[in-house]
Amino acid sequence: MNLLARLSFRKDRASTNGRSEDETAKNGRKQPEGKAPKGKAPKKQQPSESFEMVKRRATVNLAILERPLMSSTEFIVDARYRNMKLLDSGSYGIVVRAFDSKTKTAVAIKKIFSAFSCSRMARHVLREVRLLRHLDHPHIVKLLDIDVPGQYTAWQSVYIVTPLLEVDLYTAFRQGKVDDVLKQKKIAYQLLLALEHMHSHGLMHRDIKSKNLLLDKDMNVQLCDLGESRFYSKANRDILFEDELEDELEPQLSGVITTILQSAPELVFGDEYDAEVDIWAAGCVIAEIVRPGHEYLFDSVAKHSHLQEIVDIIGYPTPDVAETIDKNAAWVLRRVRKSSGNRIADMLGPSVDQLAIDLVEKMLTFSPKQRISATDALHHPWFDEARDETINNRGKYDFAQTEPSKKTPKSKLKRLVWDEIIGFHPEAAGMAVR
Numbered sequence: 001m002n003l004l005a006r007l008s009f010r011k012d013r014a015s016t017n018g019r020s021e022d023e024t025a026k027n028g029r030k031q032p033e034g035k036a037p038k039g040k041a042p043k044k045q046q047p048s049e050s051f052e053m054v055k056r057r058a059t060v061n062l063a064i065l066e067r068p069l070m071s072s073t074e075f076i077v078d079a080r081y082r083n084m085k086l087l088d089s090g091s092y093g094i095v096v097r098a099f100d101s102k103t104k105t106a107v108a109i110k111k112i113f114s115a116f117s118c119s120r121m122a123r124h125v126l127r128e129v130r131l132l133r134h135l136d137h138p139h140i141v142k143l144l145d146i147d148v149p150g151q152y153t154a155w156q157s158v159y160i161v162t163p164l165l166e167v168d169l170y171t172a173f174r175q176g177k178v179d180d181v182l183k184q185k186k187i188a189y190q191l192l193l194a195l196e197h198m199h200s201h202g203l204m205h206r207d208i209k210s211k212n213l214l215l216d217k218d219m220n221v222q223l224c225d226l227g228e229s230r231f232y233s234k235a236n237r238d239i240l241f242e243d244e245l246e247d248e249l250e251p252q253l254s255g256v257i258t259t260i261l262q263s264a265p266e267l268v269f270g271d272e273y274d275a276e277v278d279i280w281a282a283g284c285v286i287a288e289i290v291r292p293g294h295e296y297l298f299d300s301v302a303k304h305s306h307l308q309e310i311v312d313i314i315g316y317p318t319p320d321v322a323e324t325i326d327k328n329a330a331w332v333l334r335r336v337r338k339s340s341g342n343r344i345a346d347m348l349g350p351s352v353d354q355l356a357i358d359l360v361e362k363m364l365t366f367s368p369k370q371r372i373s374a375t376d377a378l379h380h381p382w383f384d385e386a387r388d389e390t391i392n393n394r395g396k397y398d399f400a401q402t403e404p405s406k407k408t409p410k411s412k413l414k415r416l417v418w419d420e421i422i423g424f425h426p427e428a429a430g431m432a433v434r
């Protein structure tokens with residue numbers, strides 16, 4: 001993505017930039033720098049609002065981007081974060097790189113816009129911060145900090161801080177950094193380790209794609225972007241259904257889930273689905289990893305043509321599999337041209353190892369029930385040289401217990417995000433939260 005931006009960086013301004021963007025949102029209009037509102041004495045800070053926290057904010061002005069950003073052009077965080085430069089803009093926000101002057105490390109900060117605009121969005125943010133905070137795994141990105149907002153009531157944007165990694169896998173492909181076979185195996189293996197860990201918690205990631213795999217300088221993987229994660233039905237049936245119902249209630253937002261290129265057939269049908277959707281998506285990513293040129297295996301962006309492509313490459317489902325598909329989905333499937341498939345080896349090309357082809361075929365089965373699990377995939381012989389059995393991969397945190405019910409209002413979800421912030425910033429515990 002060509003998002004080169006000229007960013008201007010200003011820090012430690014107590015007046016304009018000292019005001020948080022959230023305060024600006026509340027008051028409707030920003031005051032000119034250094035001036036108090038006309039005709040009024042500068043408003044006295046409530047003692048509990050922690051004036052220091054507001055004053056120490058730093059701002060990156062992102063106004064000069066090549067394309068307009070959603071709802072906001074400002075990036076306002078604690079002044080401990082310096083030298084900010086735009087890294088990426090994604091579906092929910094923007095990501096900058098920065099130097100953390102407190103820990104003396106390079107970090108990435110993701111700003112999530114309009115985090116509490118509706119309960120679905122608030123739940124998305126809560127999941128992302130909770131999972132990043134509590135999933136302690138070498139191949140899942142760590143949460144270093146969540147920035148304290150200047151003021152609770154007008155708080156809308158959430159800033160999450162993670163260690164800065166070198167590059168995402170999508171970009172690494174384009175830079176020719178993933179052409180060595182041992183590296184390819186390591187990346188694929190570590191992706192599956194991260195998935196096995198999530199699945200052992202009863203969680204599915206639901207947005208596995210090369211852009212969401214970060215690589216460090218030694219090409220070790222860290223999975224990021226956990227906001228679309230859900231509990232899956234086998235483990236937590238009630239929670240999944242509550243959540244999906246919510247998607248129905250807010251249909252304008254449900255379209256953003258999971259990129260179609262990596263969507264399993266059961267996701268395209270809108271049928272009931274489980275953690276196997278991650279295995280399908282990981283199969284697509286592994287196909288991209290080993291394929292010379294690293295092109296997508298399925299590249300249609302429309303649902304019907306995506307399904308046609310799947311059938312053309314892996315074959316039309318056999319009658320016993322087709323029988324297990326629900327009635328609506330069967331109606332969709334009848335509109336797809338039949339094909340005997342069996343073309344994964346052709347698509348990957350003659351230079352690709354038979355064992356890699358075998359693994360991808362086991363990950364890309366039409367029926368989720370026949371799809372290999374993350375645990376079994378990790379034992380696949382293609383990984384013999386890359387295997388690392390030193391990692392204890394079983395989940396130990398009970399996320400399902402702490403998942404708020406569907407009826408939880410967005411105000412309460414916002415408060416729960418706030419509670420996560422207090423985990424990082426006990427000093428902010430006295431701030432007014434009404």
Ligand SMILES: Nc1ncnc2c1ncn2[C@@H]1O[C@H](COP(=O)(O)OP(=O)(O)O)[C@@H](O)[C@H]1O
Pocket residue numbers: 087088089090091092093094095107108110141162163164165166167168211212214224225
């Ligand atoms: N810690 C990080 N280090 C380096 N790059 C990152 C980091 N976090 C995010 N990025 C970059 O920003 C992009 C968007 O971040 P992501 O968390 O996936 O947000 P979104 O929900 O907007 O997709 C990633 O694809 C990656 O290129």
Ligand SMILES: [Mg+2]
Pocket residue numbers: 090211212225
């Ligand atoms: Mg992403």
